[in-house]
Amino acid sequence: MQTKKSKQLKLFENLAKKSLREPEVQVKRPIRFRGGGFVIKPMPWVPPLVFTALIAFWEVGSRSGFISNLVLPAPSEAAQAFIDLAHSGLLIKHVKASLYRLVVGWTIGSLLGVTFGMLIGLFSIARASLFPLVSAIFPIPKIALLPLFVIWFGIGEGSKIATILFGSFFPVVIASYGGVQNVDRNLIRMGQSFNLSWFSIVRKIILPGALPAILSGFRISASIAIILLVAAEMIGAEYGIGAYVLTAGSLFATDQLIAGVAMLSILGLIVSWLIGKAEKALLRWRS
Amino acid sequence: MELHLNNIGHKYNNLDVLKEISFSIRQGEIACIIGPSGCGKSTLLRIMGGLETATCGDVYISGEIPSNTINPLTFVFQDFALLPWRSVEANISLVLEDHPIPTVQRKEIIDSVLARTKLSDFKKALPKQLSGGMKQRVAIARALAVNPAFMLLDEPLSALDSQTRELLMSDLIDLWQRENFTACYVTHNLNEAVRLGHKIIVLSRRPGTIRRIVEIPIPLEERHNHLAELEYSQQVLWNLMRDEALAADRELSNAD
Known part of the structure; x- marks a missing residue:
């Protein structure tokens, strides 16, 4: 016992001496930062730069002969084709015809889509009967049905609008149905606990709750509508951006083809921007 | 307005959740329901408020409902539901x-x-x-x-930090003094129960049955002067619940 204690004492003395003898230099080491990365920062000047650089490279490549004119016309040629089109007065006609088909087809298709999506989300009988049907028809490429649409709705505007309508209908149904399903059940229960009417719960709780999903459905359906526009204008269309692109293609007028495709792309950008605006305005409440 | 439960029992897919629950809540009284997690206390509250139907037994109200009442049985939810x-x-x-x-x-x-x-x-x-x-x-x-006429509070303070909880608790006491509502307050927090409950209903673990009903005779507004008694009541409640809570905790880990 005695020895153990003295041993311990000695150890402490030694330690004390040691610390007295050599006052340890406290090296200050900074803590290395390791929490960075994985954060996407907005870089607003990059997208225009990428576009400009790409088009400049393409233009220079075409002029120098590095890119053969047969393979790809220069952007300036495509721009010239576009200007010619504008001068001829046909641009307005093409754009008008296409916009008409897009707006009518997409609006009716999307509105029907929201209605059916809500029905499927709200009623067991609608879910049991319509959902399998929707799932079965959704994956069919609507282009394949084009001849049938021509027979059913005529070679005029009918079949073209029907193609776009069908194409935009299904993604909106699926998105709206998913949106209704994802509405916080507690909010619905809250509505019931305050004796809100069925209609009030649907209009004031379920519909706004499903709105984010419905809007992303719109975003998808709008892109699909533009894709289908070209297909729809394949048959018997005199005017329309799709018809213009197809005519240019069959004549191997690649400058016009590029001009037409660029118009479709810009149309898509405008639609996406509009939906972005709508999301910002309608979904301000999201954190 | 008074609310009575008579021999309530509830099953989810043949699993007994609640069993033989009977009690009454008198006019102007706050009844707290406490119990280990998963004992069906929120289910019981929803049964009382008509958001769920019990498998057996019945809930009824008696007494007069004030004529200016728009929604006699009103919930306050844990997640606020705004x-x-x-x-x-x-x-x-x-x-x-x-x-x-x-x-x-x-x-x-x-x-x-x-x-x-x-x-x-x-x-x-x-x-x-x-x-x-x-x-x-x-x-x-x-x-x-x-x-x-009757408030059903489903763990209203459980999602809040302890300072906010303290503030809201005294707000609720003030409110009760002014409005004199009748309420059923579900919580797993014993402190809330002893601060706000005139009567505390202790449920056992699943299937939830009443283990004991503890009455606290100190008026709500004077409770902050009787902390020692409250502490004692809380200890009594904890002793009642500890083994149940432990068992319930183990049960959860091998459920499903």
């Missing part, structure tokens, strides 16, 4: 819109409940701009707007 797309004001308006109340009167009701819950400055705010405590205040204001 519509995120509606402002504070519009969230309260929501529960009045389905009733034939003139717009002017509706505005008056909203202003009055906002004043009573000290929210008047936040009328136009969206829920995302509010702290948890503020959100629950809005939910309480919404509940007051319908002039409830």
